[in-house]
Amino acid sequence: MLVLIGCSKENLVGIKSSNKGSVALKINNTNTPSDVQVISAFMSRENYDTLKTSIEINNDSLNVLSFKEIAVGSWHLLVEAKNSAGKIIYSGETDVTIIEDQTINIYLTLTPTGSGTGNINIFIEWGSSWEDYRNNPVFDKNSSPTNPYGVAYSAVIYDNNMYKMWYTNLYTGAETDIAYSESVDGINWKNTVSPVLSKGQPGSWDDFKVAIAGIIKNNQQYEMYYIGIQGQYDEWSVGLAIS
Secondary structure (H helix, E strand, O other): OOEEEEOOOOOOOOOOOOOEEEEEEEEEHHHOOOOOOEEEEEEEOOOOOOEEEEEEOOOOOEEEEEEEEEEOEEEEEEEEEEOOOOOEEEEEEEEEEEOOOOOOOOOOOOEEOOEOOOOOEOOOOOOOOOOOOOOOOOOOHHHOOOOOOEEEEEEEEEOOOOEEEEEEEEOOOOOEEEEEEEEOOOOOEEEEEEEEEOOOOOOOOOOOEEEEEEEEEEOOEEEEEEEEEOOOOOOEEEEEEEO
């Protein structure tokens, strides 16, 4: 089950004060199991009352649950799907951070609460399609401090509760370099540094341009694989940089 969660002053339910947000849970009924009749959501936080909302699944293609005026900060979300007898047959939970004036998307998979024979738990995901984020692009040339002609070829990892993106700046004359940016939600990016890797010295294998290919974190070391080109019309190769 795909559950989208948004918190914003411009969401389905508004924010009435500067330190509160709202959450909308959208359930797409096109792939909801037929035995699911009621979906309930609970938001809990230490020193706060637990919030609860429920909805009965109907024939509409989209059902929406909402919480109004939630204090900003970290909450725990629990979603339960019940059958006609009131038995919980699917559930899922995650932590949610309510951020003022920002919108977040969280994709939550509800898994069956029962188990099969022996000691095997059965986990099921519903649906496999992709949908474009409605506020694309999330990062463009205006986000880069070096005013490039464009940006492309990004590689993103999630590390220490933060999205970290390495991307390629494109300049006039087809030259490039590699830059870096950070985000807490994968949508709003800041602390952008450019460049973090430039083309090589004249005569080197990557003296014309470099472009990000992929990056991994190995213990406390970052390993970047990148494309390098020697001369505008020469061959492309893959290099490794370590930080």
